[in-house]
Amino acid sequence: MSSSLKLVFYNSNHFDELNSYDLDESQSEFTVSVYESIVVRKVESISGKYSITIMLEEKPIGYFVLDFTDDKFNYTNCQDAVLLRSLSLNPDFQGKGLGKASMLLTDEFVQTHFPEIKKIVLSVNFRNLSAYQLYQKTGYIDTGRIFEGIRGPQRIMEKFLNEF
């Protein structure tokens, strides 16, 4: 199933599909909805932030943001890092390994489009154990550093990109 999975830069044709799913309360507190990201925060108009769409068989099923702005320095002091944030997957497609496959595809996507980047950094709420496991299973290391988020403490995780 995941062979037809790919990552592409978001465009407005993806919005309706991405805006069609809601996360339940147990998940929505841990991320930002596509509506919030695109419509409220206007991520697409911010220099250094890129919305990425997760596509399965040409259907937009998930979303995240690659953030190259100085916000990343809340999580790392590495200049050549990118902050991955606002990850969500349409619940109809969760639990099938697609989140894992998407995170693995992200390495190559970043290396292809942003070859100067050496590290991906992210943070995950202490209570979001499923996402924590997902990141561990896709090569992210818990740095032991903590970011105090508005929803509670977050573990800072990172992954060095190897040449492939």
Ligand SMILES: CC(C)(COP(=O)(O)OP(=O)(O)OC[C@H]1O[C@@H](n2cnc3c(N)ncnc32)[C@H](O)[C@@H]1OP(=O)(O)O)[C@@H](O)C(=O)NCCC(=O)NCCS
């Ligand atoms: C996090 C998210 C993208 C994972 O996507 P997914 O496709 O369901 O994940 P996968 O099926 O690839 O699972 C990968 C691993 O995550 C963990 N996991 C995923 N869903 C889980 C669940 N409901 N319960 C426990 N562990 C879970 C498991 O360790 C799993 O590995 P396994 O398949 O070997 O058991 C998705 O659950 C989501 O959109 N969550 C809401 C938003 C969120 O929390 N975003 C992350 C913010 S840091």
